[in-house]
Amino acid sequence: MQDENNVKILFQFHSDIFDEEMVETMWATIIDKDKGLYKLDNIPFYAPLVASDDIVFAEFDEQQQMLTYRKTVEYSGNSIIQVVLMDKSKDINSIRKKFEELGCVSEKANDGYFSMEIPALVDYTFIKHILDDLEQKEIIGYAEPCLADQHRIT
Structure with missing residues (x-):
């Protein structure tokens, strides 16, 4: 590059x-x-x-x-979500693919961690619902270190 x-x-x-x-x-x-x-x-x-x-x-x-x-x-209006795989029996790439299909690309650091971009024009509501569901099932843990104003859910 x-x-x-x-x-x-x-x-x-x-x-x-x-x-x-x-x-x-x-x-x-x-x-x-x-x-x-x-x-x-x-x-x-x-x-x-x-x-x-x-x-x-x-x-x-x-x-x-x-x-x-x-x-x-x-600021671009993009948001960044950090995702840690908690359930090691799950495939991190299939989880990344699920979000990619919703318009959110990611970079994998290793088999247990990736960072994902929520583009400015993507509605975060549905994505957050999936993140919350996966976290509740103890499949992942996640953090929102950079959340754009339009992605903040009150």
């Missing part, structure tokens, strides 16, 4: 799940290099409060020796 239009950006954050400082790198498309603006190409695995297609401000960090996230400039 490395070319003249794409860069890797470092995200540093405190994980409440792991209760430690963490880092994650993500691919981004250059929007305006001089202004430090980039559009995220990845579905974040762990980094909270950012989603694919968000436009972020990043600058070179001397200590890290790489482009480093500073703030989100424009």
